Amino acid sequence: MAQVQDHGELAVVIGLEVHVQLETATKIFCGCSTEPADEPNTRTCPVCLGLPGALPVLNEGAVEAAVKVGKAIDADIPERTRFHRKNYYYPDLPKNFQITQYDAPICQEGELEFAVEGERRTVGIERAHLEEDPGSLQHKGGSIDTADYTLVDYNRAGTPLMEIVTEPDFRSANEVRSFLAKLEEVLEYLGVFDAERDGSLRIDANLSVVDADEVGEAGHIDADVLADANRTEVKNISSHKGAEKALAYEAQRQKNAVQRGRAVEQETRHWDEARGITVSMRSKEEEKDYRYFREADLPALEVADWKEQIAIPELPDARRKRFREEYGLSDEAADKLTSTKQVADFFENVASEFDADLAATWVADNLLGELNYRDMAVTDVDDRLDEITRLVELVATDEITAKNARETVLRSMLDDGDDPDTIVEAEGLGKTSGDEVQDAVEEAIAENPDAVEDYHSGEGGAINFLVGQVMQKTGGSADPGDVNQLLRAELE
Ligand code: ADP
Ligand code: ZN
Ligand code: MG
Numbered sequence: 423m424a425q426v427q428d429h430g431e432l433a434v435v436i437g438l439e440v441h442v443q444l445e446t447a448t449k450i451f452c453g454c455s456t457e458p459a460d461e462p463n464t465r466t467c468p469v470c471l472g473l474p475g476a477l478p479v480l481n482e483g484a485v486e487a488a489v490k491v492g493k494a495i496d497a498d499i500p501e502r503t504r505f506h507r508k509n510y511y512y513p514d515l516p517k518n519f520q521i522t523q524y525d526a527p528i529c530q531e532g533e534l535e536f537a538v539e540g541e542r543r544t545v546g547i548e549r550a551h552l553e554e555d556p557g558s559l560q561h562k563g564g565s566i567d568t569a570d571y572t573l574v575d576y577n578r579a580g581t582p583l584m585e586i587v588t589e590p591d592f593r594s595a596n597e598v599r600s601f602l603a604k605l606e607e608v609l610e611y612l613g614v615f616d617a618e619r620d621g622s623l624r625i626d627a628n629l630s631v632v633d634a635d636e637v638g639e640a641g642h643i644d645a646d647v648l649a650d651a652n653r654t655e656v657k658n659i660s661s662h663k664g665a666e667k668a669l670a671y672e673a674q675r676q677k678n679a680v681q682r683g684r685a686v687e688q689e690t691r692h693w694d695e696a697r698g699i700t701v702s703m704r705s706k707e708e709e710k711d712y713r714y715f716r717e718a719d720l721p722a723l724e725v726a727d728w729k730e731q732i733a734i735p736e737l738p739d740a741r742r743k744r745f746r747e748e749y750g751l752s753d754e755a756a757d758k759l760t761s762t763k764q765v766a767d768f769f770e771n772v773a774s775e776f777d778a779d780l781a782a783t784w785v786a787d788n789l790l791g792e793l794n795y796r797d798m799a800v801t802d803v804d805d806r807l808d809e810i811t812r813l814v815e816l817v818a819t820d821e822i823t824a825k826n827a828r829e830t831v832l833r834s835m836l837d838d839g840d841d842p843d844t845i846v847e848a849e850g851l852g853k854t855s856g857d858e859v860q861d862a863v864e865e866a867i868a869e870n871p872d873a874v875e876d877y878h879s880g881e882g883g884a885i886n887f888l889v890g891q892v893m894q895k896t897g898g899s900a901d902p903g904d905v906n907q908l909l910r911a912e913l914e
Contacts, residue, residue: 431634432680434673435648436598437590439626440605441583443555444487444614449580450554451478451521456582458619462575470554470580472517477719484582487614488528488552489725489732491584494608495547497532501726505552505717510707513574514556522585524714527551528725535739536604538597545601546589555581558621566692578621590628590648593641595669598627602662607738611763618801625659627669630686631676652686656700658693668693672700741766749778758786765790765800768807775811776818784814788828792836809835813842823901826851850897862895863908877913885909 452469468476506524529550561569609615630653773781
């Protein structure tokens with residue numbers, strides 16, 4: 423393999439293999455549930471345990487999810503796709519082979535656009551294929567290389583995965599982080615992925631360094647330069663932040679090696695999150711090590727028709743643009759309101775019932791603001807969206823003040839769990855009727871002749887004192903602006 427000779431400036435090249443768990447009710451080749459379980463090895467059957475004679479049956483839902491991903495990344499979906507066996511021995515893989523896709527993956531040659539520091543970037547996606555997740559290992563008394571013993575749990579075995587393989591189009595760890603955020607956003611919009619689920623996104627990252635002179639316009643690097651560069655594959659990355667840290671570390675490690683005239687070994691390295699370093703695991707496996715051959719227990723799958731039948735929702739970029747145009751939202755508000763599909767759907771619901779400005783204030787500022795303050799997300803209140811809509815209605819129909827709605831009702835809804843009408847009733851927040859306010863204004867004037875005199879002699883503070891008196895009499899349920907006007911009218 424060619425090595426970088428020049429000790430001048432070096433550029434970083436990164437390509438990703440992202441494993442994404444698809445959200446389906448059951449596993450990809452059997453009927454076992456994919457719900458997280460409290461006990462290990464309770465969501466298993468002969469198929470996902472790899473017992474002799476057990477036969478796989480493909481889950482339609484997994485194929486549907488894969489087609490959705492393919493459409494979202496603008497990939498070619500072939501007429502027919504098929505499965506292969508990837509043979510290797512590891513304790514988390516009971517069959518001693520993984521059913522995956524090889525020469526006819528379900529998604530080919532797609533791309534994903536994302537923003538990094540305000541600039542648009544596009545990364546090519548070489549392929550995205552379906553496969554089964556292995557089980558999971560729990561190392562006891564240490565990490566993978568120091569544990570006393572290791573336990574295996576096959577609950578995860580057979581969970582549908584998509585492996586998304588990018589072209590080596592990234593030029594920094596920072597770009598990788600932005601890409602991953604965008605990928606998750608798109609997958610969540612499609613409804614095929616749950617970012618909250620432990621281990622639902624796992625990343626292997628390939629990194630090499632090349633001469634900075636090789637980098638042309640828009641980051642272009644010739645294919646033979648890329649093929650010749652020795653690269654490492656960093657495994658065990660499980661978060662966006664982890665990816666950025668692991669790759670920043672690995673880039674520096676390789677640069678140091680090259681600058682000291684040493685070769686970068688082509689190898690697999692392990693990201694040690696706790697220590698913040700990558701460590702050498704083994705020399706990189708090659709394709710021939712896996713002895714791929716056709717999975718004879720599964721027929722080839724005709725996907726041509728599915729492509730037409732399966733629809734995908736409006737994706738985040740398109741929705742953001744539409745929100746700006748249709749509702750006249752600022753960039754910032756449109757970004758917030760499309761941060762997840764659920765938030766966007768809720769906003770549009772409220773906007774259709776009341777008005778867009780009120781909906782934007784309520785969802786983007788009040789709701790997201792109060793949730794954020796409590797370290798909560800909209801997913802934590804998804805069974806209470808009707809109650810929140812009711813609260814907006816109380817404001818829209820002028821039954822309570824906007825200030826009380828946010829500062830008292832919404833906060834108490836989130837902290838104590840009551841519904842808005844109960845809180846309004848209990849706290850006596852219903853806007854006081856015009857007559858009652860008028861009575862309170864007259865009382866306040868009668869009871870405070872000194873303040874009235876001050877007002878007439880031009881002392882500005884006097885009116886505020888009187889407003890305060892009226893607010894007290896009405897238990898804070900009158901609108902201070904209205905009170906101010908009523909007082910002035912009465913005093914003139
Ligand atoms: P392999 O034969 O090792 O599987 P692939 O061509 O399939 O190689 O690429 C695997 C991953 O390595 C892809 O994510 C790809 O983007 C990445 N990759 C390829 N060349 C480079 C490179 N020079 N530097 C960094 N990553 C690379
Ligand atoms: Zn099973
Ligand atoms: Mg490969």
